[in-house]
Amino acid sequence: MPRTAASVLVLLLACASLAQAQDDPDALVKSVAEDTLSAIRADKELQTGNPAKVKQLIEAKLVPHFDTARMTALAMGRNWRAATPEQQKQLTEQFQSLLIRTYSNALTNYRDNKMIYKPLRMNPGDTDVIVRTEVTRPGQAAVQIDYSMEKTADGWKAYDVVVAGVSLVTNYRDEFNDVIKSSGVDGLIKALSDKNRDSAGK
Amino acid sequence: MNRPPLQLRRAALALAGLTTLLAGCAAGPTKEDPLEPFNRQMYAVHQVVDGNIVKPIAEAYVNVTPELIRTGVSNFFGNLDDLFTGINNVLEGNGKQAGDDFGRVLLNSTFGMLGILDLGSMMGIPKDHKDFGITFGKWGVPAGPYLFVPLFGPTTVRDGTGTLVRLFIGPIGYIPDVPLRNSIYGVGYLDARSQALSGESVLDTAALDKYRFLRNAYLKNRQYQIYDGKPPPDEDEDAASAGNGVLAPPQ
Numbered sequence: 145m146p147r148t149a150a151s152v153l154v155l156l157l158a159c160a161s162l163a164q165a166q167d168d169p170d171a172l173v174k175s176v177a178e179d180t181l182s183a184i185r186a187d188k189e190l191q192t193g194n195p196a197k198v199k200q201l202i203e204a205k206l207v208p209h210f211d212t213a214r215m216t217a218l219a220m221g222r223n224w225r226a227a228t229p230e231q232q233k234q235l236t237e238q239f240q241s242l243l244i245r246t247y248s249n250a251l252t253n254y255r256d257n258k259m260i261y262k263p264l265r266m267n268p269g270d271t272d273v274i275v276r277t278e279v280t281r282p283g284q285a286a287v288q289i290d291y292s293m294e295k296t297a298d299g300w301k302a303y304d305v306v307v308a309g310v311s312l313v314t315n316y317r318d319e320f321n322d323v324i325k326s327s328g329v330d331g332l333i334k335a336l337s338d339k340n341r342d343s344a345g346k
Numbered sequence: 347m348n349r350p351p352l353q354l355r356r357a358a359l360a361l362a363g364l365t366t367l368l369a370g371c372a373a374g375p376t377k378e379d380p381l382e383p384f385n386r387q388m389y390a391v392h393q394v395v396d397g398n399i400v401k402p403i404a405e406a407y408v409n410v411t412p413e414l415i416r417t418g419v420s421n422f423f424g425n426l427d428d429l430f431t432g433i434n435n436v437l438e439g440n441g442k443q444a445g446d447d448f449g450r451v452l453l454n455s456t457f458g459m460l461g462i463l464d465l466g467s468m469m470g471i472p473k474d475h476k477d478f479g480i481t482f483g484k485w486g487v488p489a490g491p492y493l494f495v496p497l498f499g500p501t502t503v504r505d506g507t508g509t510l511v512r513l514f515i516g517p518i519g520y521i522p523d524v525p526l527r528n529s530i531y532g533v534g535y536l537d538a539r540s541q542a543l544s545g546e547s548v549l550d551t552a553a554l555d556k557y558r559f560l561r562n563a564y565l566k567n568r569q570y571q572i573y574d575g576k577p578p579p580d581e582d583e584d585a586a587s588a589g590n591g592v593l594a595p596p597q
Contacts, residue, residue: 246552253544283420283464285475288575309570309577310563318562319554335554343551 169293169300170264172209173275177259180205184251193252202244202251211294211301212240218303219316227329235329238336239316245343257281271295378492378565385494389557392496400497404539418462420541423534425454425461427475430512434476438484446471475571478508483572492561499542500564 180201184190189197216236217224227235262276275291292304304313323332379385408416432447450466450473458465467473482504483489490503501509513519518534521527553559569577 242552246548249551250548253547283417283424283467283473285473308567309575310566315559315562315566319558322558323554339554 167299168264169266169273169291169295170261170275172300173277173291173293173302174261176205176209177277180251181259191252193248195248198248198252199244202247206247207240207244209299209301210243211296211303212236212243214294214301214303215239215243215313218313219320221317221321223320223324223329231329231333234333235336238333238340241340242336243312245340254279254281260286378489379561380491381493385492385561386557388494388496392494392499395496400539401543404536404543407536408540408543416537416540419533419537421454421458421464422461423537424464424473425451425458426517428454428466428473429517430478431474431476434478434481435474437481438476443474447474477505478511479505479568480508480571482508483568489565489568492565494557494561500560502565502568505568 183201183205187197190201213232213236216232216239219239220227220235224232257279258281260278260280262278264273264275266273272292272294275293277289277291278286279289280286287308288306289308290306291302292306293300293302304311306312320332323335327335376382428447428450432444432451435441435444435447450464450471451461453466453469453471454461454464457463464473479502487504489505493501493503493506495501495506518527518530521530549556549560566577
């Protein structure tokens with residue numbers, strides 16, 4: 145009997161730590177990434193890059209874990225506050241769809257890669273952390289991919305992706321700044337939606 | 347054994363002088379890219395020549411050649427990369443990593459049949475990447491103006507010099523048979539170009555302005571490599587102000 149009690153206790157503890165693990169940002173990144181990659185590996189159409197299906201997959205699996213409004217705001221920098229709420233809404237929509245397209249492209253191009261998840265350095269109570277991963281490709285040096293994540297009321301959400309030292313948000317900030325300087329916030333909205341329309345046509 | 351690094355250091359110092367000089371006389375659009383108008387013209391030239399000739403050949407190579415053979419070709423040139431990664435790790439004082447690199451080269455060059463098989467990776471010896479541009483950067487040589495070189499891609503005065511140093515001392519240059527040597531260079535170029543295809547396709551979807559996006563990404567990535575993944579933070583006033591005001595409701 146004591147043995148049964150002990151194993152029940154172990155089981156309970158294991159469940160508790162499992163539930164805990166799901167709440168941690170690194171466990172989230174891992175489960176989302178593995179989930180997405182295995183979905184691609186299991187589906188021929190996703191592998192050949194059927195755009196509609198890849199987009200669907202990303203919207204279902206990845207987008208809920210990204211704070212696209214915050215990403216847009218960060219990419220806009222000081223221009224964000226100069227934009228009206230309506231402009232902010234349009235910018236977020238257009239930028240999100242550009243990011244989805246870019247991610248779809250990257251996923252279909254790099255589906256054979258393996259991901260390694262590095263131990264997370266995090267203090268209890270931290271609400272802003274960097275989850276570090278490494279992508280290895282056969283015959284190539286590994287590429288570091290870091291996710292900047294923030295704890296929100298809705299769970300942990302990524303607000304930047306840094307690939308080999310290149311921050312997505314910072315790279316877009318330079319692009320956005322230049323376009324806004326020459327043609328204003330509306331010019332940027334137009335540039336983004338033109339870009340999305342062009343890529344959709346291909 | 348101290349001599350080659352010393353000579354290289356001298357060359358690096360001379361290079362440092364040259365890059366500051368060049369940066370000084372070209373007053374232009376931005377600090378890192380003073381030659382932007384010229385570079386954009388070069389980029390346009392590249393788009394035409396590469397897009398019409400080189401890229402279609404690289405795509406055909408990927409479509410026609412079995413993956414097994416392409417991997418062998420990539421591994422062969424990757425083995426030469428490992429050699430230079432090892433040399434640069436020595437110059438940078440990373441003895442342990444250099445040991446791994448030379449171990450890979452030894453193993454792959456012999457049992458891996460001149461590098462065609464990457465046995466090192468199969469045995470779990472990690473592949474690293476270092477080049478002379480990174481080493482010069484670690485020695486304090488500034489990047490100098492950004493350059494876009496048609497058919498070669500993004501570089502800087504420092505990194506481009508590094509590439510030339512490598513070409514100059516590279517083992518392929520010692521092959522006496524000229525047609526054979528040139529064919530190896532040709533296949534090496536094709537291999538490198540075909541490996542850039544996926545990245546290029548991501549760039550095409552991501553960038554509003556491909557020239558700018560590529561330049562910024564290139565410079566950030568080099569900075570990251572020189573600082574071993576821990577570059578100093580940007581003096582970017584926008585980052586701070588964005589952090590504060592982002593979630594505040596707009597007035």
